[in-house]
Amino acid sequence: MPTIIACFKWVVDEAYIRKGPSGELDFSSVDYKIGEYDRNAIEEAVRLKEASGGSAIAATVGLPEATKGIKDALSRGTDQAYFIADPSFSNLESSQTAAILAEVIRSRIQSYDLIICGEGSSDLYAQQVGPRLAENLGIPCISFVRKIALEGKQVILERRVEEGIEIIAAPTPALVTVLPDINIPRIPGVRDTLTASKKPVVTIKKDELPPISEARLQTIKLTASRMERTCEKFGTDAAEIGRFVGSLRKKGVIR
Amino acid sequence: MAGVWIFAENGEQIRELLHIGRQLAAMMGTTVSVLTSQDRDRARDYIDHGADEIMLLVPLAEDQSPDVYIPLITEEAQKRDPDLILVSATFRGKDMAARIAARLDTGLCSGCMALNFDEESKTLVMERLVYGGAGVQTVTCTTRPATVTVLPGTYEPAIPEAGRRGQVRELPAPAPSAVKVMEKRAKEREARDISEARVVVCVGRGVSKREDIALARQLAEVLEGEIACTRPISEEYHWLPEELCIGLSGAQVKPDLYMGLGVSGQVQHVTGIRNARVIAVVNKDEKAPIFEAADFGIVGDLYDVVPKLIAELEK
Numbered sequence: 001m002p003t004i005i006a007c008f009k010w011v012v013d014e015a016y017i018r019k020g021p022s023g024e025l026d027f028s029s030v031d032y033k034i035g036e037y038d039r040n041a042i043e044e045a046v047r048l049k050e051a052s053g054g055s056a057i058a059a060t061v062g063l064p065e066a067t068k069g070i071k072d073a074l075s076r077g078t079d080q081a082y083f084i085a086d087p088s089f090s091n092l093e094s095s096q097t098a099a100i101l102a103e104v105i106r107s108r109i110q111s112y113d114l115i116i117c118g119e120g121s122s123d124l125y126a127q128q129v130g131p132r133l134a135e136n137l138g139i140p141c142i143s144f145v146r147k148i149a150l151e152g153k154q155v156i157l158e159r160r161v162e163e164g165i166e167i168i169a170a171p172t173p174a175l176v177t178v179l180p181d182i183n184i185p186r187i188p189g190v191r192d193t194l195t196a197s198k199k200p201v202v203t204i205k206k207d208e209l210p211p212i213s214e215a216r217l218q219t220i221k222l223t224a225s226r227m228e229r230t231c232e233k234f235g236t237d238a239a240e241i242g243r244f245v246g247s248l249r250k251k252g253v254i255r
Numbered sequence: 256m257a258g259v260w261i262f263a264e265n266g267e268q269i270r271e272l273l274h275i276g277r278q279l280a281a282m283m284g285t286t287v288s289v290l291t292s293q294d295r296d297r298a299r300d301y302i303d304h305g306a307d308e309i310m311l312l313v314p315l316a317e318d319q320s321p322d323v324y325i326p327l328i329t330e331e332a333q334k335r336d337p338d339l340i341l342v343s344a345t346f347r348g349k350d351m352a353a354r355i356a357a358r359l360d361t362g363l364c365s366g367c368m369a370l371n372f373d374e375e376s377k378t379l380v381m382e383r384l385v386y387g388g389a390g391v392q393t394v395t396c397t398t399r400p401a402t403v404t405v406l407p408g409t410y411e412p413a414i415p416e417a418g419r420r421g422q423v424r425e426l427p428a429p430a431p432s433a434v435k436v437m438e439k440r441a442k443e444r445e446a447r448d449i450s451e452a453r454v455v456v457c458v459g460r461g462v463s464k465r466e467d468i469a470l471a472r473q474l475a476e477v478l479e480g481e482i483a484c485t486r487p488i489s490e491e492y493h494w495l496p497e498e499l500c501i502g503l504s505g506a507q508v509k510p511d512l513y514m515g516l517g518v519s520g521q522v523q524h525v526t527g528i529r530n531a532r533v534i535a536v537v538n539k540d541e542k543a544p545i546f547e548a549a550d551f552g553i554v555g556d557l558y559d560v561v562p563k564l565i566a567e568l569e570k
Contacts, residue, residue: 017386037504095357124392126363132353135357135358142434161345163439167439170427179497181490214397217362217397222391222393223391224390225389227548231550232550232556233553234552235554236554236560242567244551245555245567252531253454
């Protein structure tokens with residue numbers, strides 16, 4: 001029976017980010033969530049274990065506050081969680097996150113069949129943790145997958161490429177990053193939340209890990225992105241429709 | 256110093272990366288190398304477009320995917336210590352770049368949209384979008400080589416120059432991978448390439464039934480444009496194929512005119528249209544964020560407005 005690990009990130013909900021007066025990003029009223037794409041990873045891990053009777057493990061690296069995310073991931077049907085937390089883990093870079101996850105999976109989980117990651121985090125969207133984690137663990141990596149079938153010691157996948165779809169066979173253990181269209185994540189009910197609080201959580205602190213290397217990318221600036229648009233509004237009567245079409249003609253964008 | 260290296264899946268992408276690669280190499284005082292599995296004739300073309308060296312990869316066996324080149328490219332990079340590796344951000348390209356960066360234990364700037372060389376500090380300064388497109392992050396890479404993925408279409412193709420010279424070097428055959436390609440399926444026929452369309456008509460959640468997409472198609476026909484959609488339309492409802500979904504995780508478009516119908520304007524979607532010349536929208540919710548991202552917006556029910564627009568355009 002397979003063991004499936006789903007990795008996720010507890011991120012700022014970008015819908016609450018405001019643009020500050022001098023072009024900075026204003027995080028003062030933000031809320032947090034499990035990254036959009038990571039919900040698909042968790043859902044897929046849970047579906048696969050429900051179909052095969054194995055177990056699904058959720059794993060995350062982040063701030064101690066991400067304990068809410070752990071509860072959310074367990075409510076979504078995973079059986080247990082690995083929570084690697086430290087107050088200094090607020091701005092980890094992909095190479096660091098992947099190294100920490102690899103260390104914990106290698107030393108604490110050891111035996112597993114599949115690791116599933118979202119195609120990217122919904123905050124930084126570097127799309128690197130999955131592939132880097134696979135390389136750190138020395139296992140096959142298949143990215144941008146939209147269908148997974150575990151068949152004994154191998155996994156059959158449909159992955160998206162520019163020309164269409166490729167059907168891939170890979171030996172397990174393997175790492176897969178999934179596209180958002182692979183499934184529609186469930187919304188946990190009250191009952192799921194209650195059972196979640198009884199599930200085991202392994203908490204790992206920074207000092208239980210080997211030293212973490214420096215970030216490979218250094219952020220030197222973070223600003224709000226600019227969209228310079230005229231934001232002109234129109235009504236729906238004949239004159240307004242005429243004025244709207246006239247504006248498009250004036251811009252030369254319609255023939 | 257072993258230069259700027261370029262890897263992409265097709266000739267168009269290689270020529271785009273040669274454009275920026277050539278510029279950077281000139282500032283950095285170094286050379287440009289292209290890694291490609293295409294034939295020698297293409298090598299000549301890339302040299303004309305700015306490459307100083309072509310590293311020819313052995314073409315792939317039918318059941319292998321380009322990931323087999325990862326160990327080979329890594330080894331070459333370890334031997335020759337390039338300054339920068341530029342990779343076109345296709346599905347395979349993004350995957351390969353992250354894995355090569357992991358093997359080289361170096362930084363990767365994904366989805367880079369501006370790439371500059373600061374001559375004073377001799378560092379590459381790179382910009383990318385974060386928070387679904389709400390923010391711009393400026394980064395530098397602290398390790399060698401800097402690796403960067405660039406979305407196709409970010410740069411114009413390089414202009415060829417007559418009389419350029421370059422070397423062609425053959426790399427050894429890669430070891431076969433345990434990961435096998437069993438089958439390849441081409442795109443669904445309906446899916447056209449919207450990234451190059453001159454006009455894009457995009458349907459969002461404001462369109463309440465699958466059949467009503469016909470209305471958007473009519474408008475697209477009048478405007479001689481292509482149809483596209485937001486994420487819920489392709490992913491949740493499956494009304495249109497995935498390839499037509501615009502957004503950070505979907506297609507990025509740069510039409511002269513983007514016309515959004517019932518599109519709310521989630522930041523991820525807006526990121527996919529930020530390079531449109533003119534953004535026009537129809538939405539009945541005056542508070543929808545799409546109006547802030549639009550040049551021209553009609554506040555109204557699309558079922559009322561679209562037929563009127565079609566009539567006006569046909570006048």
